[in-house]
Amino acid sequence: MLDLFFQQLINGLSLGALYALIAVGYTVVYGIVQLINFAHGEIFMVGAFGAFATWMLLGQPTDWGVSASLLILLPLMLLGGIVVSVTVALLTERFAYRPLRNAPRLAPLITAIGVSVFLQEFVRLFYGRIPGFPDAKSAIPFPSVAGISGEIVRIGSVTIQMPALFTIVALAISTLFLWFFVNRSKTGRAMVATSQDPDTARLMGINVDKVIVAAFAVGAGLAAIAGVAHGLNYGNIDFRMGFLAGLKAFTAAVLGGIGNINGAVVGGLVLGVVEAMATTFIPGQFGSSAWKDVWAFALLILVLVFRPQGLLGAKVVDRA
Amino acid sequence: MTQVMSGAGHHVDASTLLLQASSVTMRFGGLTAVNNVSLDVHAGEIVGLIGPNGAGKTTFFNCLTGLYKPTSGEVRFAGELLPPKPRLVVRAGMARTFQNIRLFHNMTALENVMVGMYSRTKTNAIDAVFRLPRHRREELASTERARELLDFVGLSSAADMLSRNLPYGDQRRLEIARALATDPKLLLLDEPTAGMNPQETRQAEELIFKIRDLGLAVLVIEHDMRFIFNLCDRVCCLVRGEVLVEGVGEVVQNDPRVIEAYIGAPAEPPADVPPPTAEPPASEAGKGSADA
Numbered sequence: 001m002l003d004l005f006f007q008q009l010i011n012g013l014s015l016g017a018l019y020a021l022i023a024v025g026y027t028v029v030y031g032i033v034q035l036i037n038f039a040h041g042e043i044f045m046v047g048a049f050g051a052f053a054t055w056m057l058l059g060q061p062t063d064w065g066v067s068a069s070l071l072i073l074l075p076l077m078l079l080g081g082i083v084v085s086v087t088v089a090l091l092t093e094r095f096a097y098r099p100l101r102n103a104p105r106l107a108p109l110i111t112a113i114g115v116s117v118f119l120q121e122f123v124r125l126f127y128g129r130i131p132g133f134p135d136a137k138s139a140i141p142f143p144s145v146a147g148i149s150g151e152i153v154r155i156g157s158v159t160i161q162m163p164a165l166f167t168i169v170a171l172a173i174s175t176l177f178l179w180f181f182v183n184r185s186k187t188g189r190a191m192v193a194t195s196q197d198p199d200t201a202r203l204m205g206i207n208v209d210k211v212i213v214a215a216f217a218v219g220a221g222l223a224a225i226a227g228v229a230h231g232l233n234y235g236n237i238d239f240r241m242g243f244l245a246g247l248k249a250f251t252a253a254v255l256g257g258i259g260n261i262n263g264a265v266v267g268g269l270v271l272g273v274v275e276a277m278a279t280t281f282i283p284g285q286f287g288s289s290a291w292k293d294v295w296a297f298a299l300l301i302l303v304l305v306f307r308p309q310g311l312l313g314a315k316v317v318d319r320a
Numbered sequence: 321m322t323q324v325m326s327g328a329g330h331h332v333d334a335s336t337l338l339l340q341a342s343s344v345t346m347r348f349g350g351l352t353a354v355n356n357v358s359l360d361v362h363a364g365e366i367v368g369l370i371g372p373n374g375a376g377k378t379t380f381f382n383c384l385t386g387l388y389k390p391t392s393g394e395v396r397f398a399g400e401l402l403p404p405k406p407r408l409v410v411r412a413g414m415a416r417t418f419q420n421i422r423l424f425h426n427m428t429a430l431e432n433v434m435v436g437m438y439s440r441t442k443t444n445a446i447d448a449v450f451r452l453p454r455h456r457r458e459e460l461a462s463t464e465r466a467r468e469l470l471d472f473v474g475l476s477s478a479a480d481m482l483s484r485n486l487p488y489g490d491q492r493r494l495e496i497a498r499a500l501a502t503d504p505k506l507l508l509l510d511e512p513t514a515g516m517n518p519q520e521t522r523q524a525e526e527l528i529f530k531i532r533d534l535g536l537a538v539l540v541i542e543h544d545m546r547f548i549f550n551l552c553d554r555v556c557c558l559v560r561g562e563v564l565v566e567g568v569g570e571v572v573q574n575d576p577r578v579i580e581a582y583i584g585a586p587a588e589p590p591a592d593v594p595p596p597t598a599e600p601p602a603s604e605a606g607k608g609s610a611d612a
Binding site: 130180184186187189190192193196197199201202203204205206207210 | 382384385387405406407410411415416418422424425426432434435436437438439440441451455459462481496499502589
C-alpha cells in the first residue's frame with residue numbers, strides 16, 4: 001500500500017510537473033496584462049511540433065547513442081521547440097493582443113480563443129504540406145531519445161519512467177532559472193512592478209511593452225519544454241494536445257493563485273498528484289481513470305469556494 | 321483671468337532652463353482641466369504649484385510626465401521636445417511621486433528603489449539567468465546605490481521591509497527615493513506632505529532642500545502654505561486650470577486674487593464678484609472658516 005502510494009506520488013508529480021510548466025505561462029501573462037491567454041495550450045502544442053521538426057531537420061536520427069542523444073539531440077530538440085513556441089507567442093502578442101491592449105477585457109479573451117482555434121487548424125492543415133513531413137491530421141509518433149525513452153529507474157519497488165523523471169527535473173531546473181530571472185534581473189523586477197501597478201511602472205522608466213513581450217516569451221519557452229516532455233512521456237503528439245493540457249494547466253494556475261508564479265508550480269504539482277491519487281485510492285467506479293478529470297475539477301471548485309485567491313494567492317483587494 | 325508669463329528676468333540663465341511647458345491645455349470632453357498653462361523650471365530651482373482642489377495641478381503633472389497627452393501645447397525638457405511617453409520622460413530626466421502613494425506594495429523598500437533604476441542599467445535577462453559577471457557587477461552596484469538612496473532619505477533601516485508595512489511618512493520618503501533612483505534632473509512632488517504631522521512635514525522640507533543641494537530642480541504641489549513659502553524660490557498659483565499668478569513667494573502670498581481663490585472674497589466686495597466655485601482644500605479649511 002505504501003509502495004503504491006509512492007508510485008502514484010511519482011506519477012502524480014511528473015504529470016503535475018507537466019501542468020506546472022504550462023501553468024507558469026498562464027500566470028505570468030495574466031499577472032501582467034490580466035489576460036487569460038487561452039491560446040497558451042496551443043503554444044505548448046507548437047513547441048512539441050517544433051521539437052519534432054528539429055528532429056526531422058537533423059535527418060531523423062534513430063540510432064544515436066545515449067550520450068549523443070542526451071547531449072546533442074535532446075538539447076537541440078528543446079531549443080527548436082523553444083524557438084518555435086516563442087516565435088509563435090510573440091507573433092500572437094504583437095498582432096492579436098497588442099492592438100487590443102486598451103480594449104475591454106472581453107475582446108482579447110475572445111481573440112485568445114480565436115488564436116487557439118487558428119493555431120490548431122494551422123498545424124492540422126499545413127504541417128504535412130512541408131516537404132517530407134508527416135501529415136498532422138492524426139497523432140504523430142514522437143521520436144525516441146536514447147537514454148530517456150523507454151528507460152526506467154527503480155528505487156525499491158517504485159518504478160520511475162525516465163521521461164517522467166525528465167519532466168520533474170526539467171521543472172526543477174526551469175523553476176530555478178525562473179526564480180533568478182524574476183528576483184535577480186531588472187527585467188524580472190520590472191515584471192513584478194508592472195504586475196503590481198503598470199502606470200507607476202511606466203513612470204519609473206519601465207518599458208511596459210518589453211515587459212509584456214518578456215512575459216509571453218518566458219511562458220512560451222517553458223511551454224515548449226513541456227511539449228517535449230509530453231512527447232517523450234506519451235510517445236506521440238497531435239494538434240489537439242494543447243486543449244486539455246492547456247485547460248488543466250489553467251486550472252493549476254488558478255488553483256495556485258493566478259498571477260503568482262510559485263502558485264502555478266505548486267498548483268500544477270497538487271493537481272497532478274490529486275489526479276494520480278484519485279485514480280488509485282478512490283474505490284469503485286469513481287476511482288477509474290475516466291473519473292480523474294472529475295476529481296481534478298472538483299478540487300478546483302472546492303478551492304475556488306473556500307480559498308478564491310488560490311492556494312498561494314494573496315487576497316485580492318478591490319481597487320477603488 | 322490674466323495669465324502671468326514667467327518674468328523676463330529668468331531668461332538670464334536660459335542656459336540652465338530645464339522644463340519649459342508652453343501653453344499646455346488638457347481637455348476631457350467638455351471639461352478643460354488645464355487651460356493654456358506655461359511654466360518654466362530652471363536647474364537648481366524649487367518651484368511651488370498651488371491652487372484650490374480641482375485647479376488642475378495633478379492633471380498638469382500628468383501632462384508633464386506623459387501620462388496624459390496634452391490636447392495642445394508642448395513640453396520641452398532641456399530644450400528637447402518631450403514625447404508623451406512616461407518612460408521616455410523618465411529617460412530624459414524627470415521623475416515624480418504621487419498624491420496618493422503608489423509604491424509597489426509587495427516589494428521591499430530596496431526593491432522599490434531598484435525598480436527606479438531600470439532605465440539606467442544595461443544588463444539583460446540572459447545575463448541575469450546565467451549569472452554572468454557583468455550582471456553581478458551591475459547588480460551589486462545597483463544594490464549599493466539603492467542603499468545609498470535609502471540612507472539619503474533616512475530609510476536605511478527599512479531596506480528589507482515590504483513597502484506596504486512601512487509607516488505612512490516613510491512610504492512618502494520611499495517614493496522620493498524611488499524617484500531619485502531614476503537619476504532625474506527635475507523631481508516632481510505631488511503633495512509630499514499630505515497627511516503628515518508637523519514634525520514629518522519639517523523633515524520633508526529638509527529632505528527637499530537636501531535634494532536641491534544635490535543640484536536637482538524640484539517642482540512641488542502642496543496645500544500647506546507655510547511649507548510652500550518656506551521652500552520655494554517661485555510659486556505658481558493655478559485656479560480652475562489657469563495660471564492666476566506666478567512669481568516669488570511674497571508676491572503670490574500677498575496677491576488678493578490668491579487669497580480670494582482659496583478662502584473666498586472678503587465680506588464687503590461689490591456683489592458682482594462671483595463666489596469661487598472651487599471648494600477650499602481641507603488643510604486650509606481652518607483659515608477659511610472665519611471669512612465664510
